[in-house]
Amino acid sequence: MVSIDYQAPHTIQEAVSLLANADMPARILAGGTDLIIQLRGQFKVPHLIVDIKRIDEMMQASLDDEGLKLGPSMSCAALSEREDIKAVYPGLVEAAYLIGSTQIQGRASVGGNLCNSSPAADTTPALIAVGARCVIEGPNGEREVAVEDFVTGVGENCLEKGELLKQLRVPAPLPGSADAYLRFIPRTEMDIAVAGAGVSVTLDKDGNCTAARVAIGAVAPVALLVPEAADALIGTRIDDEALQRAADAASAAANPITDRRGTVEYRRHVVGVLTKRAAKIAAQRAKEK
Amino acid sequence: MPKAHVTTIVNGYEVEFLCEPHETLLDVLRNSLNLTGTKEGCSTGDCGACSVTLDGRLVCSCLVLAPEVEGRDIGTIEGIADKEHLHVIQQKFLEHAALQCGICTPGLIVSTKALLEENPDPTEEQARYYLAGNLCRCTGYDKIIRAVLDAAETMRAETLKEGA
Numbered sequence: 001m002v003s004i005d006y007q008a009p010h011t012i013q014e015a016v017s018l019l020a021n022a023d024m025p026a027r028i029l030a031g032g033t034d035l036i037i038q039l040r041g042q043f044k045v046p047h048l049i050v051d052i053k054r055i056d057e058m059m060q061a062s063l064d065d066e067g068l069k070l071g072p073s074m075s076c077a078a079l080s081e082r083e084d085i086k087a088v089y090p091g092l093v094e095a096a097y098l099i100g101s102t103q104i105q106g107r108a109s110v111g112g113n114l115c116n117s118s119p120a121a122d123t124t125p126a127l128i129a130v131g132a133r134c135v136i137e138g139p140n141g142e143r144e145v146a147v148e149d150f151v152t153g154v155g156e157n158c159l160e161k162g163e164l165l166k167q168l169r170v171p172a173p174l175p176g177s178a179d180a181y182l183r184f185i186p187r188t189e190m191d192i193a194v195a196g197a198g199v200s201v202t203l204d205k206d207g208n209c210t211a212a213r214v215a216i217g218a219v220a221p222v223a224l225l226v227p228e229a230a231d232a233l234i235g236t237r238i239d240d241e242a243l244q245r246a247a248d249a250a251s252a253a254a255n256p257i258t259d260r261r262g263t264v265e266y267r268r269h270v271v272g273v274l275t276k277r278a279a280k281i282a283a284q285r286a287k288e289k
Numbered sequence: 290m291p292k293a294h295v296t297t298i299v300n301g302y303e304v305e306f307l308c309e310p311h312e313t314l315l316d317v318l319r320n321s322l323n324l325t326g327t328k329e330g331c332s333t334g335d336c337g338a339c340s341v342t343l344d345g346r347l348v349c350s351c352l353v354l355a356p357e358v359e360g361r362d363i364g365t366i367e368g369i370a371d372k373e374h375l376h377v378i379q380q381k382f383l384e385h386a387a388l389q390c391g392i393c394t395p396g397l398i399v400s401t402k403a404l405l406e407e408n409p410d411p412t413e414e415q416a417r418y419y420l421a422g423n424l425c426r427c428t429g430y431d432k433i434i435r436a437v438l439d440a441a442e443t444m445r446a447e448t449l450k451e452g453a
Contacts, residue, residue, distance in 0.1 A: 036354065053357070106343070
């Protein structure tokens with residue numbers, strides 16, 4: 001492992017100032033489940049490591065009438081224990097719960113998953129489905145970006161030098177809404193998504209879908225919001241025909257690669273199936289609310 | 290880079306150490322504190338041989354930088370037994386022969402303790418999922434799961450007896 005300068009600031013301002021004024025490459029350390037492995041292999045020169053877990057607001061989550069304000073570095077284990085958040089955004093919490101082992105859950109975070117910007121990140125499609133936004137603090141102040149616009153490529157995102165993802169903001173769902181996230185892996189545990197789909201739907205009293213968001217993961221360089229799949233659900237009772245049209249739209253939007261986890265054709269098909277099933281689960285949850 | 294001076298709690302005792310900032314908690318436990326019960330397997334967070342608790346949460350010590358543990362509370366395999374009296378989990382691993390080469394055993398015992406503190410009465414499926422991050426290439430897992438479920442039952446009975 002290369003030598004590093006380790007800093008653990010207590011405030012967001014301190015963290016931003018350290019990152020902005022760094023005279024060597026700087027990396028933000030949250031749970032470290034990606035970064036520490038990268039430090040060992042890929043880094044050839046000294047780095048500044050800014051550990052943000054001593055900053056209280058990075059580690060906390062609050063839920064109120066406006067929605068969820070999630071500290072990006074809160075561990076997936078801590079998030080999974082929050083029954084209040086799970087009741088409102090079950091799909092988001094189930095995506096966080098799917099990442100890695102118990103040990104990885106103890107450290108990995110939703111913000112870290114997003115900032116690592118892997119195409120297969122499980123929580124990213126789930127965040128997009130619930131309309132989450134990134135609040136970014138930097139040397140020039142605060143800005144906000146929709147999650148679907150945050151990741152710009154494989155391992156790349158829109159954070160500029162000195163910037164820090166300081167909060168994930170999820171709007172309160174409309175009455176009659178629910179979400180779900182599904183992924184496919186060849187094993188039952190401890191694997192990386194071959195394809196994933198996050199869906200949120202809003203149903204009126206008669207069971208008609210009035211709003212929907214569909215996002216797919218691991219089938220393109222970045223997780224994709226698929227408005228065509230949402231449009232296939234809106235205005236229907238989420239019957240089999242609507243579900244099949246949503247699945248076809250998701251398959252059409254996918255732009256996957258062939259690798260050892262799956263071929264282009266396979267991923268394209270599976271992401272449609274997952275979209276259909278996740279939409280069905282979200283609709284069932286919305287009815288039960 | 291200067292060495293970092295870290296003060297932390299390990300198995301209930303306050304300890305201090307100096308470390309390079311890029312060293313991991315696993316490096317420091319084994320090489321500086323001579324707590325070699327925690328094993329190094331993959332060093333990438335996949336095998337669970339280096340499992341410890343950090344402020345009560347199960348983590349892979351190979352994926353924690355040593356300076357991160359300043360002021361934290363760490364639990365390792367060395368803190369499981371009560372002096373020469375084995376913990377029930379250790380006893381059950383022996384009785385069920387839930388080990389062969391032994392490299393995964395400290396991690397599995399630390400993980401099992403964390404599991405049973407969180408859920409004293411796990412189903413076989415719950416135990417298998419919770420322990421999925423601890424790889425064993427010898428036993429095929431069945432003996433481990435039998436030991437875990439037997440330990441859980443014994444510990445529940447002990448808790449009942451203490452309550453009565």
